[in-house]
Structure formats: structure tokens, C-alpha cells
Amino acid sequence: MRSLTVAAGPDIGTNGYRAPNLMNRNAISPGDVISYPEMCSAIRANLQRGMNFQLRDGYSVILMSRRSGAPYVDSIQEDGRILIYEGHDVPRGVVNSHPKQVDQPDRTPGGRMTQNGLFAKAAGEFKAGTRSPELVRVYEKIHAGIWVYNGLFRLVDCWKEQSGPRKVFKFKLEIVDSAASGQSATQSPPAEDRVIPSWVKLEVWKRDKGQCTKCGSNTDLHFDHVIPYSKGGSSRDPRNIQILCGHHNLAKSDQIE
Numbered sequence: 001m002r003s004l005t006v007a008a009g010p011d012i013g014t015n016g017y018r019a020p021n022l023m024n025r026n027a028i029s030p031g032d033v034i035s036y037p038e039m040c041s042a043i044r045a046n047l048q049r050g051m052n053f054q055l056r057d058g059y060s061v062i063l064m065s066r067r068s069g070a071p072y073v074d075s076i077q078e079d080g081r082i083l084i085y086e087g088h089d090v091p092r093g094v095v096n097s098h099p100k101q102v103d104q105p106d107r108t109p110g111g112r113m114t115q116n117g118l119f120a121k122a123a124g125e126f127k128a129g130t131r132s133p134e135l136v137r138v139y140e141k142i143h144a145g146i147w148v149y150n151g152l153f154r155l156v157d158c159w160k161e162q163s164g165p166r167k168v169f170k171f172k173l174e175i176v177d178s179a180a181s182g183q184s185a186t187q188s189p190p191a192e193d194r195v196i197p198s199w200v201k202l203e204v205w206k207r208d209k210g211q212c213t214k215c216g217s218n219t220d221l222h223f224d225h226v227i228p229y230s231k232g233g234s235s236r237d238p239r240n241i242q243i244l245c246g247h248h249n250l251a252k253s254d255q256i257e
């Protein structure tokens with residue numbers, strides 16, 4: 001098993017300051033492959049749903065999937081920098097019709113804001129200039145029980161659009177470029193180089209059968225660039241991406257340096 005050091009987590013002081021340890025080395029990094037329990041442990045919450053506005057640590061979490069048969073239409077643009085995330089349906093049993101026939105609600109029948117409503121309000125306030133963007137950690141399901149951390153995003157827009165017989169929410173999120181935002185001096189090169197698009201991850205996961213290509217281990221896995229992005233290796237070519245376990249990932253980076 002991967003050992004996760006889940007320390008105190010981002011410190012949100014009384015003044016609202018968020019400590020810049022978003023991508024702490026002990027924490028999960030973008031591109032890490034993790035199991036569902038590991039994901040819950042990393043964010044210190046038991047996720048029962050796909051949209052989670054402001055968990056205890058002050059960050060929101062969304063779970064996405066672009067697998068066939070996924071319940072919602074999530075799309076990724078500009079090689080992983082932009083995510084268009086679909087809102088979620090009314091729960092079964094709340095209305096008499098099938099959830100896919102009903103407008104996605106921003107309120108429950110009792111008048112409480114739904115997750116759609118909470119995220120929409122935050123996006124609206126950001127657009128109006130009255131708050132900073134909501135920070136959202138994005139996890140993507142690539143296989144049953146297997147997730148990849150796609151990184152930290154900011155919520156910048158929200159709208160409703162027609163989808164078949166009903167209206168759905170769409171949320172636009174942009175990846176937080178840590179180099180540009182000054183969150184960590186060690187987090188270069190820029191995000192656009194290191195982000196591996198979902199279609200590449202899915203293809204590589206299938207090809208490598210969800211195992212380290214060196215030893216066949218199926219724990220502590222990471223998507224690795226064969227030629228590092230810092231040396232011009234592409235994130236968009238499956239031939240340049242492989243699955244390595246933590247041990248072989250480390251062994252490789254020792255060799256390069």
C-alpha cells in the first residue's frame with residue numbers, strides 16, 4: 001500500500017490565509033493513481049457524492065469521469081487546463097420523473113441550496129468581483145475503484161444549458177498554474193507541460209494493464225513521462241507516458257539527475 005502522510009493539511013488561519021502547501025511532497029501530486037480509500041484519506045473526507053463544496057480543509061472537491069457510460073458529460077479542453085464540469089441531477093425519489101428528465105436543481109424542495117447551487121453562487125460571486133475563485137481539487141475515475149488526481153483548479157464560470165429535455169448546470173474550471181500564482185517555487189515547469197490529458201491516461205492505463213511497467217506492482221502508481229517534460233517529452237503522446245510504481249519512479253529520477 002502507498003503510505004500517505006496526511007499531516008495537519010492546509011492551514012487556514014483565522015485571517016483566512018491559506019498556507020501554500022497545496023502540493024506538499026507528502027501529499028498526492030497531479031498524475032498520481034490512487035484507490036478510492038486513498039482518495040478519501042487524502043482529502044480527509046468520505047466522499048459520498050461527486051460534488052463537494054468546501055470540505056473541512058476549505059477546498060472543494062469534484063469527482064469526474066469521461067469513461068463511456070459515465071452519468072454526466074464532463075469535458076477537458078486545452079490539454080487539461082480547462083475543465084467543463086456538468087452539474088448533478090436531482091436525486092432519485094425526490095421527483096416522480098426520471099432524474100434525466102428534470103432540470104438540475106439549485107435548491108432542494110425544502111429550499112436549501114444543492115451542490116449545484118453552492119458552486120453556482122461561488123462562480124457568480126467571482127464573476128461579479130466580490131470574491132476570489134473557489135479552489136477545487138479534481139479527481140478523475142479512470143477504472144473501477146481507480147482514480148487520478150488531476151490537480152487544483154479554480155472555478156471561474158457557471159451557466160445553464162439545454163441537454164435533451166431539460167437544463168443542466170455547466171461549471172468552467174481552470175487549472176491553477178502554481179508557477180504563475182507563486183504558490184510554490186518548486187512547482188515549475190508550467191502546468192501545461194505536465195498535465196497528461198485524460199484520453200492519454202485512459203489509453204496508457206489500458207495498455208499497461210494498470211501495473212508498473214518494470215515490476216508489475218499495482219500499488220503506489222504514477223503516470224511517468226518516458227522523456228521528461230523538462231527535456232521536451234510530450235504529455236500528449238501515449239508512447240511517451242508509462243505507468244511506474246513509486247520505487248521505479250524514484251529509481252528513474254535518480255538516474256536522470
Ligand SMILES: [Zn+2]
Pocket residue numbers: 212213214215216217244245246247248
Ligand atoms: Zn515497479
